[in-house]
Amino acid sequence: MSNQPPYGYEGHPGHDPYQQPQWQGYDESQAAQAQQYTQQWEGQTWETQVQPRTAPAAHLTETAYLPPQSADGPTAQPYGEHGQYGEHGQYGEHGQYGQYGQYAPQGQPQPQAPAQAQPPEPAPAAGPGYGPATVTGNTRVTDAQRARAEGRSPIIEPGMRPALITAVLGLLLAGAAAIGEYALAVPLVVLQAVTAAGWFRLNGMWPARQGIVLAFAGALAADAALFTAGREHAPAAILGTLGVWVLLGIVLGLRSHADPDERMYGLMATVASSALAIIATGYLAAVADAVTVGGVAVAVAVLARALPLPTPASVIVSLLAAAGAGIAVGGATDLGTSGALLGAGAALCALVGHRVASYDYPSRFVHFTAGVALPLTAAAPAVYLLGRALV
Template identity: 45%
Template sequence: MNNANQPGYGGWPQQPQEPLPPQQYQQQYQQGQPQQYQQFPQEPVQGQPPYGYPGYGQPPVDDAAATTLLPPVPALDDAAATTLLPPVVVSGAMPVAPSVPGPTPAPMPAAAPVPQPQPAAPAFDPPTMTLKRPVAPGPVPGAPVGPPYPGVPSQPAPQPAPQAGPRGRTGSPIIDPGLQPALITAGAAALLAGGAALGQVALALVVALLQVLTAAGWFRLNGMWPARQGIALAALAGFTADAAVLLADTDNGVAAVVGTLGGFFLLVLVLQTFRPSDPKERFYALTVLGSATVVTALCTALLLAAWVPAGVGAVALATVLAAAPLPGPKQLGPVLGLAAAVLLGLLVGAPLALGALAGLGALVGRRVAAYDFPSRFVHMTAGVALPLAVAAPLIWIATDLLAG
């Protein structure tokens, strides 16, 4: 058995011995002698710990003396540690801490910018955790911006800009054409009267010019520009109606105009239905193109009507007097224009309704050209052509349907 008191067994660690010379080590190995182990002394030797344990037999270490250089640890105060946290707000805007009175600030230089007050930070609502953004009150018109400082003049707050209307314009969207478009309308009426005196072909040429002007002005009046294809299609419908009336018999002229309108309106419907665009834009384009086709083709009614010089003369008088800068109320000009149109029809011996319907059509066409902040281009196209274009079918009704 192993002996617990034998060195190298149990709790005694084996001590290394002095190395032997090679000759002596070989001699002992050949003789079979066991290696000699160094025995530990029973009594501790001065300056050496017994049994090989370091620190055994040494005096104890004083921990208090070793930690005298460490600073004392202060106790933690939770209230003092959380003083920098903001107060908890249940809902609404975060309260602003009252200002602490301090020394009066030094006067700012005249060129220094005036500081702007900062808006309060938004707060959270604990039940829903939704961010509430309180609307900060805007500056009072005319009030100074920022607190006044000695030596710095107060700056007035900017006045809020008025709400702009369509296309950045303000005021009424109805602007009547001026006197210059009315005078051009009177000149076009004179050309129509001269063409009617020369014959149907000459009158058809002047009507064709009126139809081109009507189509261009109608598209621009409705906010569609450029619309070359639409203008060309509407003008083509008018030219086709003119040719159909010239080629048809006297009794079939109305049927020629109606048939032309039906065919071109069907063509417009098919083209706009299969047009690759937004549905809302397609419907708007269909409305404008269809109405332009109708208005342009109805100018052909002048080729069917009698008393064309008297009718276009009534249109010219009503348009010029409605646009003339007459003293008095604004309605005085249209009233005088309508009365002058009726009087002209009676003077030349035309049917009773001719002057009234021609003057009424002129005033309606002029009013239509005044809608939705019209531009000068609208006034010089639609403002010139629409009084004659709207009055054309009314002249035919007054001289053929009502007179017969």
């Protein structure tokens, strides 16, 4: 008989505690040697290799800790009366593999496996912090939406500070017109640039650099055409430039790759902005005295409109103040008392531009662009036509 140590379960050295080996010629020396291998086992295992005793794994879903057990049965488990994992172990009442076990056909008793800890349910994610519902809305509702929901008019006027800027620009136009047409071109170019930018922002299109540049370029082209043709050919220069720029805007709109609705919306905004900026060239085409009277009248009318008065009263006060300013300034020019009519007409057009700039709760940028420029730009045709008729 060979002196090679006996082999137990699954062909590894050791002693199978559930099945006594049937060896031929079994003696005490072989038993002692088998006991030596048996003492190296810390407990029962179902692996095919000898596993060292280790601490429980950190992640319970990947492995399980088997407490030490002897051949007679499981030993006392740590961490309380029922062990670390509760009364029924890691995998429930019948173990990991059911009531009969994985090795039931082999007649081997099943150990009670430690229970697998259920991972805690994740806490609900914190919401964006919305406040409770209110009758008057919340901060996420725009002023225009709240005004419509409450039945109010979505209109807010630019206020006194934009009116002051408009008044300053109107007085600059009036003073530059008395100096000469080249001096008048400096504040006029500023007015045309602010008009182009303000109209796009008023329509919610920002930054619309291509449209703003195109509209401003049309205004500069109209100014250049007027200087070239002279004031006697002002209508042809202004209307000709306007027609060319409308056609150019249509061509650029057709070449756009945007959606059809956005393309049409951008085209209309570009055409309207170009038309307004080009129409402002009417100050350069008008008689110098008419520009002087009209600039002062618009300045006075806008300041009076910004006073804290009811809207009907404010409109009436503005028209009367503009007519009075027209009489005062007209007396120093060749217009005389006809300046009242010119002042009132320019003020009426300015109030229309002021009303357009107040539509739909515009932003502060709209107030300081469209709110500043549109009253003066809208008054340009009246200054040109009334000045030609009254002088």
